[in-house]
Amino acid sequence: MKQDAARSETRELTYREAVREAIRDALIRDPRVFLMGEDVGRYGGCYAVSKGLLAEFGPERIRDTPLSESGFTGAGIGAAIAGMRPIVELMTVNFSLLALDQILNTAATIRHMSGSQFGVPLVIRMATGAGRQLAAQHSHSLEGWYAHIPGLKVLAPATLEDARGMLWTALEDPDPVLIFEHVMLYNMQGPLAADAAPVDIDKAAVRRVGHDISLVTYGGSLWKTLEAAAELAKAGIDAEVVDLRSLRPLDDATIMASVAKTRRAVIVDEGWRSGSISAEICTRIIEQAFWELDAPLGRVCSEEVPIPYPRHLEQAAIPQAAKIVAAAKSVVG
């Protein structure tokens, strides 16, 4: 997978390296920042994101934890309230369920319950998604669940720029921010501007301009959707691709502007269809742009099964470019 270089001064790096650079930059910029999680130090991170950081910053700031997701996530919340700027790495969204009490009942509520006397400026990073044949307990895409919760912000960086730029903005936010990194993106390589800088964390981005249909997606599905758009172009369908970037808040304005222009939309979401973020987006389009539509909305989501182990079944369970092409053609008619 490649990305277009937006600027002339660029270098080649992977998504993994972009995340690492973002963490390293934050650690250098702000002494209150530290990284905490399972195997972030000596092991170098389960996806090798934090490799080398222990040697540079030491065990106080690159803090290996026991397998106590609730305990160390809660510790991150407490440290954030007390003035630090922790980055908690939950390894994967699958294990975040063991910390759900702390995320939902504490991080998301303390500002409210305390009448804003206390806030939780915490960043929680985790890998998400299927595609590595890790079977049903290691392949969830639950970012849409988290986007259900008032008090949280939920990000899904899909590009090198966002992997590099979202973290610092998230750390500056006074409230808890969850960052979901799709497992299939870590090896993605491409050019990144030498002076890549912090980016906003509340706007969607149009990744491909088109006029016939809006394909709205995020995270790992962005690249499949762009591939589908290229395929659709060959069939004479000019698709616009909207990368949500943030699942909470959702950037309604960008979505509605795109739909108002193309008058058709397909939502692509690796979460299960029922009760998903794609369902929320469809509803908002119907609430806000019903009269702009020329056709029923379409969706490409994961099939309603636990993610299976064999490659052909796993691939059949999750969104694919071919399914997106078919859904778009069906909507365009």
Place this chain on the structure above:
Amino acid sequence: MSDTADKPHLSRAHELDLLNRMIRIRRFEDKCAELYTQEKIRGFLHLYDGEEAVAVGVIPVLERRDRIVSTYREHGHALVRGVPMKAALAELYGKQEGCSGGRGGSMHFFDRETNFYGGNAIVGGGLPLAVGLALADHMRGDNIVTACFFGDGAVAEGEFHESLNLAALWALPVLFVCENNLYAMGTALALSESETDLHLKAASYRLSSEAVDGMDVIAVEAAARRAVAAIRKTGKPYFLECRTYRLRAHSMFDAQLYRDKAEVEAWRQKGPIVRFESWLEANHMIHSEDLASIEAGVAAEISEAVAFAEAGTWEPAEQLGRFTYAEGAV
């Protein structure tokens, strides 16, 4: 500034202060129960009746800079810590003048002024938070103690074990105070725990750990002084199991089918206030005027708090969306 020498000073003034603090909590909560029946207070209301010696024995030993994490049975902790009674009662009314702006209610008292971090209604949920507060202090090299209160029910939660391990592993300055009142809501300790000697669990995580008679305010204070002095000196966590008893129902909805009236009555006879009063009287350290004066002072403060809460204002519903994110943020 409180005195953190490791032994209580048994001066008459100090003893009267302890008695006054316990009576203040008891009378305040008696009033809360009454206001609940009048429907001035709604939702859950968990009263501390019988457990006052724990808050009064521990909290005055802490310094202003120290931090407190509490539970949903936190009115006593808040009052002893210095959350104004009128702000506490206004919170129970749900008024804007409450210590959490009215948004929290009985189970969620917060107060930045006194480093009071709630008011957590998920059993065990406050322990990781306390570990994190202490982690921040540890990383900055600040000599601050975080006192974390929780009940015997929390001991069955995974967060208890995760938190004790983290605090010991990372040598964090947390004072864990287990208020063992023998029941997790309606389930007796012996029906919940294979090991009912709870302080042993902490010892197994290599914390300094002791059990103390939680109905004896002097014993609690002495233990708290030892614990806080040790934490200040070593930076390491300390576990105090205070053996106590809840004399009232778990909440206002509890019919108490799980325990005998005789059991409650027997514990009432050794309640922390009656016991301390009797001891002071037997040693001629208290006069009837002292008691009358304490009661009068507390009654006046309660009247003032009720008037304050009654006069408080309801937050306009148009402001509903506030306090979900920082003001100005999305």
